[in-house]
Each structure stands twice: as C-alpha cells, then as structure tokens.
Amino acid sequence: MIDAADAFDVWWGWPPPVLDPAGPYAHSVTVLAWALFALGVIVTAIVALAVFVAVAGPPRWKARLGGEKAILILGVGFPAVVLTGLLVWGLTLTASLTDPITGREPRIRVTAHMWWWDVEYLDAAGRVVRRDANELHLPVGRPVVLELGSADVIHSFWVPNLSGKEDMIPGRTNLLKVQADRPGRFGGICAEYCGGPHALMGYVTVAHLPADYDRWLAGGNVSSGPANPQHVPGAMPASARRTPAGQGTADPKAAPQDGEALFVAHGCAACHRVAGTQANGLAGPDLTHVGSRLTLGAGILPNNRGTLQGWITDAQALKPGNRMPAYGNIPAADIAAIALWLEAQE
Amino acid sequence: MLAIAMAMAAALTTACKPPPPSRHDPDAAAVARGRELVRQTGCGACHAFPDIAWPQGRAGPSLVTFDEHGPIAGVLPNTPANLAAFVRDAPVAKPGSPMPAMPLSPREASDVAAYLHGLADD
Numbered sequence: 432m433i434d435a436a437d438a439f440d441v442w443w444g445w446p447p448p449v450l451d452p453a454g455p456y457a458h459s460v461t462v463l464a465w466a467l468f469a470l471g472v473i474v475t476a477i478v479a480l481a482v483f484v485a486v487a488g489p490p491r492w493k494a495r496l497g498g499e500k501a502i503l504i505l506g507v508g509f510p511a512v513v514l515t516g517l518l519v520w521g522l523t524l525t526a527s528l529t530d531p532i533t534g535r536e537p538r539i540r541v542t543a544h545m546w547w548w549d550v551e552y553l554d555a556a557g558r559v560v561r562r563d564a565n566e567l568h569l570p571v572g573r574p575v576v577l578e579l580g581s582a583d584v585i586h587s588f589w590v591p592n593l594s595g596k597e598d599m600i601p602g603r604t605n606l607l608k609v610q611a612d613r614p615g616r617f618g619g620i621c622a623e624y625c626g627g628p629h630a631l632m633g634y635v636t637v638a639h640l641p642a643d644y645d646r647w648l649a650g651g652n653v654s655s656g657p658a659n660p661q662h663v664p665g666a667m668p669a670s671a672r673r674t675p676a677g678q679g680t681a682d683p684k685a686a687p688q689d690g691e692a693l694f695v696a697h698g699c700a701a702c703h704r705v706a707g708t709q710a711n712g713l714a715g716p717d718l719t720h721v722g723s724r725l726t727l728g729a730g731i732l733p734n735n736r737g738t739l740q741g742w743i744t745d746a747q748a749l750k751p752g753n754r755m756p757a758y759g760n761i762p763a764a765d766i767a768a769i770a771l772w773l774e775a776q777e
Numbered sequence: 778m779l780a781i782a783m784a785m786a787a788a789l790t791t792a793c794k795p796p797p798p799s800r801h802d803p804d805a806a807a808v809a810r811g812r813e814l815v816r817q818t819g820c821g822a823c824h825a826f827p828d829i830a831w832p833q834g835r836a837g838p839s840l841v842t843f844d845e846h847g848p849i850a851g852v853l854p855n856t857p858a859n860l861a862a863f864v865r866d867a868p869v870a871k872p873g874s875p876m877p878a879m880p881l882s883p884r885e886a887s888d889v890a891a892y893l894h895g896l897a898d899d
Binding site: 749 | 878
C-alpha cells in the first residue's frame with residue numbers, strides 16, 4: 432500500500448499546504464476560505480442558540496423567536512444580506528483569478544502525460560528556449576502564464592501554495608496565471624485521477640529571485656536553496672564527465688564506461704531525449720537537464736546517484752504501472768555508468 | 778576522605794574509555810535520525826526496509842531481514858564503522874560494488890548504520 436504521505440513527505444509534508452499561500456492567486460482564496468469558515472461558525476452558534484431558546488428559554492423569548500419580526504430578520508434579512516455579500520465577493524474574486532493576460536508575462540507550456548509533466552519555457556515569439564520535465568521554475572514577484580495541455584487523458588495542475596486547480600484537457604489549452612511572492616520550493620501534484628500511478632504524479636515548483644531565474648533560463652546552474660541537498664561525497668569519476676556532442680562511441684564494448692554510448696546502446700534513447708546527443712526519443716521525459724533536477728520519477732524520489740540507479744533498474748517497483756519498464760536485464764555496471772552520465776547532464 | 782573519593786571517581790571515569798559502538802545496542806536517537814535520513818535520501822529506491830512502506834525498490838538486496846545478515850555485502854565484518862563507511866561510499870568500501878556513493882556525511886552515515894543495526898523484523 433503506497434501512502435501519498437510517504438511519496439511527498441520530503442517536499443510537502445502531508446496534508447498539502449493549502450493554508451500557506453505564497454502568491455496573490457492563492458492568498459485571496461485562502462482569505463475567502465477563512466471568512467467562510469468564520470461565518471459558518473457564527474451561523475451555527477446563532478442556530479444553536481435559537482434551538483436552545485425554543486426548547487428551554489423563558490416564555491417571553493420563545494414568543495419573540497416565533498414572532499413575525501424575528502422570522503423576517505433572522506430568516507429572510509440575515510441570509511439575504513450575507514449570501515448576497517458572499518456571492519459578490521466570490522464572483523469578483525473568481526474573476527480576479529483570471530484577470531486579463533497582457534501578453535508580456537513569461538510563458539511556460541506544461542503538457543501532462545501519463546504520469547509525468549513535460550515543461551517548455553517559451554520566449555516572446557513562442558519558441559521553446561528550454562525544455563525540462565517534472566519541475567517548474569518561476570521568477571518571484573511577477574505573474575507567469577502557464578499553457579496547460581495534456582497528451583493523453585484529463586489531468587489537473589495544482590500547486591497548493593500558488594493557485595487553485597486547473598484541468599489539463601487533451602486537445603485544449605487552458606491558461607492559468609500563477610505568481611510566487613517569495614523564493615522557495617512548492618510541491619505540485621496531479622489533481623485529477625488519470626489512471627494507475629496517478630497518486631505518484633508530482634513535481635516541484637522552484638521560485639527564484641528574478642536575476643537567478645534569468646540565469647537559470649539561460650542555462651546556468653542556480654542553487655535552489657539549502658533544503659535537503661543531495662550532495663554525493665568524493666570527486667566524480669572520469670566516466671561521469673560529459674562527452675562533447677558527436678564524440679561518443681556507439682559501441683559499448685569499445686568503451687564500457689561510456690555512459691552516453693550505453694544509454695544509446697541499451698535503447699534508453701528510444702524514449703528519452705538528451706539535447707546534443709543521438710538520444711532523441713519523445714515518449715518519456717526529456718533528460719537534457721536531469722542532473723540538475725530535485726526529484727526523480729515525477730516528484731516522488733530525491734535525485735541522487737542511488738535513486739537514479741534504483742529507478743533505471745526497476746522503475747516498476749517504485750511507481751507500479753508507469754510506462755518505463757524494469758531493466759533488470761542490463762548489467763549493474765552499465766546502469767551505474769548510465770546513471771553517472773545522466774547525473775552530469777545538468 | 779572526600780577528596781580521595783572524588784579523585785578516585787575522577788580517575789575511574791577518565792580511565793575507562795567508552796566501549797566502541799556495538800551493532801547490538803545502537804543509540805535510540807541515532808536510530809531515529811538514521812531512519813529519517815534513509816527516508817529522505819531515498820534508500821528505498823533500491824532496498825526494502827521492514828518499517829518503510831514505500832518505496833520498496835528491488836535493485837538492491839532487501840534489508841527487511843538485515844538483523845540476520847552476516848558480513849556487509851558478503852565481505853566486510855558487520856561492525857558499525859564498516860557499515861557507515863559502506864552506506865556512504867560503497868565503491869570505496871567494497872571495490873566493484875554496484876551500490877553508488879550516497880549523499881551522506883560521515884556523521885549521517887553512522888546514524889544510518891545505527892538504524893540498520895537496530896532493525897528487527899521479528
């Protein structure tokens with residue numbers, strides 16, 4: 432039995448941080464939620480008091496409670512005023528969540544797959560400047576427009592700290608504005624049942640200071656904060672060094688420690704793309720920047736050498752039903768070399 | 778009289794070195810820290826543990842019955858120091874081990890070793 436608390440504990444804790452807004456689109460909803468809760472408490476108290484008076488109150492109070500005036504005030508006037516006020520508040524708030532897109536916001540296209548997320552950062556002309564997966568980087572303090580779509584079934588995008596849920600529907604692009612007002616890491620999860628390992632379909636949103644974000648988008652490496660660093664002791668073995676594009680050998684016997692050649696030879700490249708190499712598959716997550724990601728398996732495992740080897744060897748044991756087969760047939764030394772090479776793909 | 782007794786007590790406490798950490802009686806606080814480290818580091822991506830429901834990877838040996846294991850990885854004497862060295866940097870502790878170096882400081886590695894030695898599946 433897989434408990435979502437185990438899967439996401441490292442990033443979120445459980446339950447999801449719905450009452451800890453980190454941006455305006457989540458904050459207004461949280462305020463409304465607390466207001467509704469407080470009103471509910473007040474109304475329940477009034478009703479309980481009225482029941483008490485009706486059953487055990489003095490006769491004079493009972494008569495007043497049953498009078499026409501009390502019914503008009505408490506039964507008609509009070510609900511009409513409160514409910515109308517809430518309706519206006521709720522509708523204007525909902526409208527503000529989808530306030531007009533100016534076209535100047537950074538755009539990120541997020542496409543859901545069973546059971547991972549394809550993430551493309553677009554420039555002003557709509558060209559893809561950086562492609563990544565299972566991780567969403569945002570600049571702090573400005574709204575970002577997400578183009579949400581799906582490659583297969585209906586999924587739902589949800590970062591509790593930043594916004595409400597937004598469906599991701601095949602054949603349709605839903606726009607969602609999000610904004611983070613403080614740097615940090617915010618967990619996300621698929622919020623619409625999408626089959627099999629739906630509960631293990633997550634991601635991490637990383638909000639950077641604007642300068643850091645620009646550096647990150649340009650391909651630079653930016654520390655995403657001190658929490659849970661996955662630092663491996665010792666120097667990286669030479670086999671982990673990235674081979675310049677086009678210099679890798681495709682024959683694994685010629686260079687048994689060449690992770691790139693092994694990655695291609697064992698067929699990983701049929702599903703995964705690593706920019707600048709022969710690996711050009713599109714069925715699985717893009718691994719061009721896998722070494723810099725915080726998680727593996729779509730937000731469910733910390734990313735380090737050990738979890739990477741464990742995932743490649745038997746992803747089905749970790750995320751049953753996902754579309755990556757178990758590769759127990761590949762020699763452990765080859766998997767270790769592939770993992771080392773992937774770790775260097777930042 | 779009192780001074781002599783105090784001197785003797787001081788001599789006794791300084792003369793006796795604390796025993797080396799034993800695999801049979803790990804420190805409870807270290808065990809708890811080690812368990813949390815095992816969860817955060819994702820050791821379950823390759824190994825099954827008796828008290829961790831998920832993940833239970835199959836790439837490495839199951840550690841559910843670790844209390845009955847003999848030598849570490851079949852070769853190293855099963856001491857806390859050896860186990861700590863192995864979980865931190867297996868390829869150095871046992872050349873040829875398919876288990877990679879893990880993101881643990883030496884202190885964290887000894888907490889993980891304490892957790893492993895504290896495992897009991899029965």
